[in-house]
Amino acid sequence: MPKLTILPEGKTIFLSEETPVMEALRDEEIYIKSSCGGVASCSDCVIKVVEGADHCNPPPFEETRLLGNVFHITKERLSCQLKCHGDITIDISRHDKAADESKLQNKTSSFVTKRRTKDDVSKIKEERQIEKENRPEGKEGGKRRPRPFRTDTPPKRRS
Numbered sequence: 001m002p003k004l005t006i007l008p009e010g011k012t013i014f015l016s017e018e019t020p021v022m023e024a025l026r027d028e029e030i031y032i033k034s035s036c037g038g039v040a041s042c043s044d045c046v047i048k049v050v051e052g053a054d055h056c057n058p059p060p061f062e063e064t065r066l067l068g069n070v071f072h073i074t075k076e077r078l079s080c081q082l083k084c085h086g087d088i089t090i091d092i093s094r095h096d097k098a099a100d101e102s103k104l105q106n107k108t109s110s111f112v113t114k115r116r117t118k119d120d121v122s123k124i125k126e127e128r129q130i131e132k133e134n135r136p137e138g139k140e141g142g143k144r145r146p147r148p149f150r151t152d153t154p155p156k157r158r159s
């Protein structure tokens, strides 16, 4: 059974060769960010392979489509697609559950504060009414009308 060493904590777990790394980490209740649930479409689950790159499966097409073919430079892999047949060491320091949750909370709270209440809507209507009343004569919009459809001339026939 391959051994997986997880940095920065230095924790070690064992996983089967058929189990994706993300699944093994989740079984151990280690947080890995994911939006797609492990189907290789979000690229949130990126981890860094620090040691044992030779013991990893080659990146499948879905992974190279997202990350490109630059593993030999970046050492980054999608943990949902990564399987290993030997001991490897990975770095998951970019997956911080607390930071992700606070980001999400900030997004949600800013959305709530931006929502218009009934008072806001009535205030906006009042302001528009005042603006309309204070508009100078002859500057109102809507003076131009579309030309009426003429029915007195027969439509042209195609020859």
Ligand code: FES
Pocket: 033, 034, 035, 036, 037, 038, 039, 040, 041, 042, 043, 044, 045, 046, 078, 079, 080, 081
């Ligand atoms: S979990 Fe979405 S790409 Fe891996």
